[in-house]
Amino acid sequence: MAIPTADGGATDNPLLQQWDTPYGLPPFGAVGPEHYEPAFAVAVDVHRREIEAIAADPAAPTFGNTIAVFDRTGRLLARLSHLFFNLTSSETSSALQAVEMRIAPLLAAHDSWIHMHRALFARIEQLHERRADLGLNAEQQRVLERYHTDFERAGARLPPAQQRRYADVMQRLAELTTRFGQNVLADEAGYRLVLRDESEWAGLPEFVRAAARQAGAERGIDGCVITLSRSHVVPFLTFSDRRDLREQVYRAWTSRGEHAGPTDNRPLAREILALRREQARLHGHASYADYSLAESMARRPANVTELLEQVWGPAVARAESEREALEALALSRDEPARIEAWDWRYYAEKVRKVRFDFDEAQVKPYFPLDRMTAAAFDCASRLFGLKFVEQPQVKAYHPDVRVYEVRGSDGGLVGVFLHDNFARPAKRSGAWMGSYRVQSRNGGDGAAVVVPIVVNNNNFAKAAHGEPTLLSFDDARTLFHEFGHGLHGLLSSVTYERVSGTNVLRDFVELPSQLFEHWLTEPEVLKRHARHYATHEPIPDALVERLHAARFFNQGYETVRYAASALVDMAAHTLASVEADFDVVAFERAQLERFGMPHGVGMNHRLPHFQHLFAGSGYAAGYYVYLWAEVLEADGYEAFAEAGDPFDPEVAARLRRFIYSSGDSLEPTEAYRAFRGRTPHIEPMLRQRGLLEVED
Numbered sequence: 001m002a003i004p005t006a007d008g009g010a011t012d013n014p015l016l017q018q019w020d021t022p023y024g025l026p027p028f029g030a031v032g033p034e035h036y037e038p039a040f041a042v043a044v045d046v047h048r049r050e051i052e053a054i055a056a057d058p059a060a061p062t063f064g065n066t067i068a069v070f071d072r073t074g075r076l077l078a079r080l081s082h083l084f085f086n087l088t089s090s091e092t093s094s095a096l097q098a099v100e101m102r103i104a105p106l107l108a109a110h111d112s113w114i115h116m117h118r119a120l121f122a123r124i125e126q127l128h129e130r131r132a133d134l135g136l137n138a139e140q141q142r143v144l145e146r147y148h149t150d151f152e153r154a155g156a157r158l159p160p161a162q163q164r165r166y167a168d169v170m171q172r173l174a175e176l177t178t179r180f181g182q183n184v185l186a187d188e189a190g191y192r193l194v195l196r197d198e199s200e201w202a203g204l205p206e207f208v209r210a211a212a213r214q215a216g217a218e219r220g221i222d223g224c225v226i227t228l229s230r231s232h233v234v235p236f237l238t239f240s241d242r243r244d245l246r247e248q249v250y251r252a253w254t255s256r257g258e259h260a261g262p263t264d265n266r267p268l269a270r271e272i273l274a275l276r277r278e279q280a281r282l283h284g285h286a287s288y289a290d291y292s293l294a295e296s297m298a299r300r301p302a303n304v305t306e307l308l309e310q311v312w313g314p315a316v317a318r319a320e321s322e323r324e325a326l327e328a329l330a331l332s333r334d335e336p337a338r339i340e341a342w343d344w345r346y347y348a349e350k351v352r353k354v355r356f357d358f359d360e361a362q363v364k365p366y367f368p369l370d371r372m373t374a375a376a377f378d379c380a381s382r383l384f385g386l387k388f389v390e391q392p393q394v395k396a397y398h399p400d401v402r403v404y405e406v407r408g409s410d411g412g413l414v415g416v417f418l419h420d421n422f423a424r425p426a427k428r429s430g431a432w433m434g435s436y437r438v439q440s441r442n443g444g445d446g447a448a449v450v451v452p453i454v455v456n457n458n459n460f461a462k463a464a465h466g467e468p469t470l471l472s473f474d475d476a477r478t479l480f481h482e483f484g485h486g487l488h489g490l491l492s493s494v495t496y497e498r499v500s501g502t503n504v505l506r507d508f509v510e511l512p513s514q515l516f517e518h519w520l521t522e523p524e525v526l527k528r529h530a531r532h533y534a535t536h537e538p539i540p541d542a543l544v545e546r547l548h549a550a551r552f553f554n555q556g557y558e559t560v561r562y563a564a565s566a567l568v569d570m571a572a573h574t575l576a577s578v579e580a581d582f583d584v585v586a587f588e589r590a591q592l593e594r595f596g597m598p599h600g601v602g603m604n605h606r607l608p609h610f611q612h613l614f615a616g617s618g619y620a621a622g623y624y625v626y627l628w629a630e631v632l633e634a635d636g637y638e639a640f641a642e643a644g645d646p647f648d649p650e651v652a653a654r655l656r657r658f659i660y661s662s663g664d665s666l667e668p669t670e671a672y673r674a675f676r677g678r679t680p681h682i683e684p685m686l687r688q689r690g691l692l693e694v695e696d
């Protein structure tokens, strides 16, 4: 069955057909880049007509005929957008990128059109005014609030002239953020370090060489290739004895987006900051951070800065003492004692080996990707009764993507899970969770259950054909992190799509993901799942103990790198003015100086490639959210410790009900309190980072 087009005819565009595929997955194999623009045009038109129908309804507004129906509109467009933007992140091409550049501003304009629709907003406004008398349940009240706020924050109340300017700003931002992300990808794809002989791969353990040989093979190069994928760069910086090559790779990695020419992100970042400032001013906010944080648990920039400052001082002190140990080691080897940013990981690994008596190469054989995936599934099973069953016959967009059916303890279908684990040139860096479909009980004409389709993306270096991919402990942590986000999408159990799954306040969204990392570190989970890829022997107790003993090691460095990026983010988004000659790099340097950035540490992300901030608005003035959520997560996990069992069924049931399933249907502070029985304390976070007292 085909969906009728605007002129009433049918279409053979696969994007507009009914998807008679397993689980309603997109018909990946049938779709080409040429199908998107005509399909988007139809989907936007369908959505407009749906909106007009609500606005023109002669009946007085009710929750049912306005909010519930609005929540069901745009499903065709959503289906298409999910597919398109998942692919432009995971499996893009120059053809898709060209479409993306044209589509992004059109979608922004469509979004403005909806939120500035006077008749529609008038109905929502009327309902909002009478919200106490409508007999709504708690979720419906929350959904009405959320939609009302969405409209206000997208410019519904602005006078017409300002609305026109606002819509222009949003369209231009959509173009700029799209280009920003594409530029980072281009700089990453454009770099390779080819290692041709023993002198150039000195120090690299076999697993780094194997990954580099595999990357070479994928690029048709006979030799070891180091790419700018994090899964290449970090091991290279950790192990390479060649200081000159470490410096070269480090500079290439940290200068992404900062090269004059077509991929230069500096002018884009400047313009984005200026436009965001204008956006905030149109709303009457002093800065973008004020505007953005008004809808967050943190509420105000001062609360964010206060939290960041609580970790900054102790983290800097700790990093300084960490550096002294690195310098001492370098001196003892007759090497330059001044630790530069490309030296830190290298010497830290050496110090760790001396102090805790293990290294990466010893740990990795116990962390094969398949076993760690099974470990994450097993934890989800023990906590929430979920069962993941691979469906090898179901094909996704790339042969490496694995598809799983997710079933609940009653055997019912809970969702579909796609696991896309490997780095590829056409995939953006980092790790993230996405959705192809969002859970609700508001499908079809109202009551139909919509089952979620969730994807986890990682960027692990793929092993050679026939060899198991071995993860570092950090990689395994990333796997668990994204899987936590995945569970947030899969376990969602709400009626309305607006409050479904991960569609929560941004400083709540990292709670389910970061919390889930804890189960990886549980000794009983490691004993059960961390098994040697060849011998199947469980990880030795002594190695688990050493891993545990080393948990605070280098945390000063890690915390400073993170907090510096978060502080620069807040500073950039609270600027009083952004002039035409504003230089983001000079600004960043001045801020780091102002905070007292220790030498040789570096930032997690520098402004010219800070995709959290500039490849979209999701984490703009929001890089702090990881730390915010960590306060909740560290405090929350102690509930299991207090119960004496990391899988305590009662705590797990509360966790599922109030955190993983409730989406944004509950006010987040209340949701946390309902789970934990009280508001969170900050000490567990400080303790977990080793910042409360010196423990090693």
Ligand SMILES: [Zn+2]
Binding pocket: 481, 485, 510, 513
């Ligand atoms: Zn996350």
